[in-house]
Amino acid sequence: MGADEPEVRTTAGMLRGVREVAGPAVFRGIPFAEPPVGALRFGAPRPVRGWDGVRKAVAYGPPPPQSAAFGMDALSSGDAAGDSDWLTLNVWTPDPGPGAGLPVMVWLYGGAYTIGMSGLPEYDGGRLAREGGVVVVTLNYRVGIEGFALIEGAPANRGLLDQVAALEWVRDNIRAFGGDPDRVTVFGESAGAGSLAALLAMPRARGLFGRAVAQSVPGTFFSAELATDIAGEFAAELGLRPTAKDLGAVEPRRLPAAGDAVGAKMGLFAERWGALAHTSIPVAPVVDGEVLPVAPWEALASGAGRDVELVVGHTRHEYRLFMALGGTLGEVTEEQAAVALGAFAPGGDGGDGDDGGDAYRAAFPAAGPEELYELVHSDWLFRMPSLHLAEAQVAGGGRAHFYELTWGAPGMGGGLGACHGLDVPLVFGNLSGGLPAILLGEGPYEEAEELSARMRAAWTGFASGEGLGWPAYDAEGRLVQVFDVRPTVAAYPEEASRGLWRGHAFGALLLGG
Template identity: 55%
Template sequence: MLNEPCVEVRTERGRVLGRMEPVGGARGGGRAGVAVFRGIPFAKPPFGALRFAAPEPPAAWDGSRPATRFGPPVPQYDRMNPPAAGQEAEGGPEPDCLSVNVWSPGLGATGLPVMVWFHGGAYAFGHSGDPAYDGALLASEGVVVVTFNYRVGMEGFGQIEGAPANRGLLDQLAALRWVRDNIAAFGGDPDRVTAFGESAGAGSIAALLASDAADGLFGRAITQSVPGSYFTPDLAADIADAVARLVGRAPTAEALRTVEPSALVRAAEEVHAERGRRAGRWGVVAHAETLFSPVVDGRLPARTPWDALAAGAARGVGLMAGCNHDEYRLFMAKRREFGRVSAERAAWAMTVFGAEAGGERACIAAFPGLGDEELYERVCSDWLCRVPTLRLLEAAAEAGGRAFGYELRWPAPVLGGLLGACHGLDVPLVLGTLDAPASVALLGPGPSEEAEALSRRMRTAWVRFAATGDPGWPAYDTDGRLTKVFDRRDSVEPDPLGASRVLWGKAGFGVLGLADHRSERRR
């Protein structure tokens, strides 16, 4: 890489020096290289006096700034891929962690579609330097790809007195404004921006769709596995108080500003580990995969995404939304639950996660013939992502927006297929990063021709949607509910989530409040 030719671009804050890099591997197909710029700051480092504050534009610089290395991650701990024993959790006041990365197939071009990737990570971890999020192959298809970091955990989503709520969302807005103001210099069209992301990234995009603050920053959105959790300020504040107490401070910006970020990360993980004992106060959140979610505070966002879209918000934004058939199997694998789910465990899940759908009796009636483990996985997958994604599609379609639905059904080949089409499997397939370490854990070493072919089909659809607003299958409506199914043989099917849709009816997925197992609907 050191011998790759350098390329230079002038941004609003100064010149950046990147490299032309080849598109590697068989998936590159001998295509010309792409221009890559890494670690460009879009906001000042959020530490010191700026800790827990809204992002501020970065300072300008003189000369050419090297842009060949990713910026450092924001403070975090990745519980899905924890460090080795004895290794400290990532954290600490690193410079310029709020940074963007750009892959451009044509610096001399004009008007190329732009795709901005929002990473996932339970609103608690994730960073754009993860090899699974490399944008080179997708960019070689003819789009400018942007990835970026945003604050997560207590730094980004903790409800802290004296600090703006949803600082992670504010970072995302700042990154999108950077794209609007600078992407033309990289060959992209600021009026042809598609926001796309997975899991917490998809939930963030959904929250931005519900906010006027994002108007004009992207014209299309792709949400992959939208989670259903959005919190009231009271619930979020109670969670932040529990974390702050572990470091001996009040949950205020003034009190926490001098606490080492890594200490807050460790405290949040400790609260997460023992969250189950708070079920009487936090309800279903005490059993969920994350302590943090966007806070519906009447501003950013003002309402839940499905309520906002049903009321006509973001009607002019083209939407593509989908989920994976077996979302929850990833978490079952992490907990080694395969073959160990008892009737009692399944009944618990149907009572807790399926409460709004009618509980255990209703879930069993909706899915006749399923065993305990299958019922457990189905209701958890429905609550986690499948039904929230369906609700988003329905809300957009009912309000007259143009929306497209998909489902990934192709099973991950590892563990004898036990993972199925689990949470996160779509990420390497869409980005083409099949050889990244996290991808190999799902796909195995040396991806198969079948995985390669599926990745090509999905990339083609995503790029086509970004370029034209049409991914290549019929739009979703509440009559036919036609949905693209990606599998060994792709198809278009009517209402593939029909059983779950009927089970859930119009229930669930409002704002999760304090001391309540049910969703609180705010309209």
């Protein structure tokens, strides 16, 4: 075929992609594992079978079953005929040929482990590939009950196993797309960053990547006992047992509704689920002792990530986006702040009391109820888990770099600040339409373009081995890159929060709090 329809041979067969206008070649919807339905439902991913002839790779594969959050369920057609090929990936490459030897960047999407798909426009890898000179890979992995519920008769952490299978595909095939399998960087945000943290702790993922960028690492990892208890509630919503046999009889498109139902009433389980009951997060990676032997912080502190160069960071106002979506932005009462402090602050009881609030009030004496509410949520869920992951990496003899995004997005009148997810359009350079338009407004994008260019250059420079442009993090100086209108290198800005959480050990959340 011509240059506009490049062809590549993979281990499974020939693929035909498309050359974008003034851009890289792109191959979409490449299966990296067999569809996990029927006899393979709730199983570990199986290698994809080969095909004869040339397979067109021009359209994204169907997403895995989704939660109804943000209308994502409407984008997933469940197990309809021909739409069960959830486990696919996409490749953007400036130079589709086996001799190019370009660095590779593999993206893991976020979505609270309940939603997410690689075909969203904000994850288009064309600009990163074109301007950064890298091969970009995005992939689907199972989410929700399909991917993360701990159920009898099924391996734990199936969504993580999907990611490992995709990375194995990259190892075996990316050279044909112009990539270097020995220069793979995995990057992810939110649940994608949590997945990445888990991969760093998983023996099955060892050696599949040499660099990693974890953007806003969530602290939600479940013990097996907690995950088992939550799975029982999922099954109870359907009048079934929490087994692969029972749940496997439910159409994939129907299953996320059970997860949504439990997520909507988690407050009823405060005595059993502790701080988690004050969230709407019913699934997360499970520290099962086998697929994921220990929580990431413990694994890295013991040296599990020593051979992987790590970048970690967070945004300044992580929780503000969720406040806007939940209708609490500008509406937080003293009582709501007290409950949040009691549930999430170090020293709190995980319940409705306010045992942990005094330390926060003392550390932030000028903060009103809304700021305290936002701070403790941000710290518990993203900011301190991210910081502690970098510190664990350094303690384990590895190398880590840290950043904080402090630039306030102009979207929604500027009220979102440097909120959760703002780094995604900046890193990909996709600044308009969809979620980016909500965060960044309708333009003009001059400031966003300048900051995006800096972040893209840092991420692709890191992936290529050229460096980030700021020093490594250490326990004494704690120097970090602060991304703002004028980026600077400074001591970690959130010192008050760091001090409050200094003695806290992040790990698997336990049944009973």
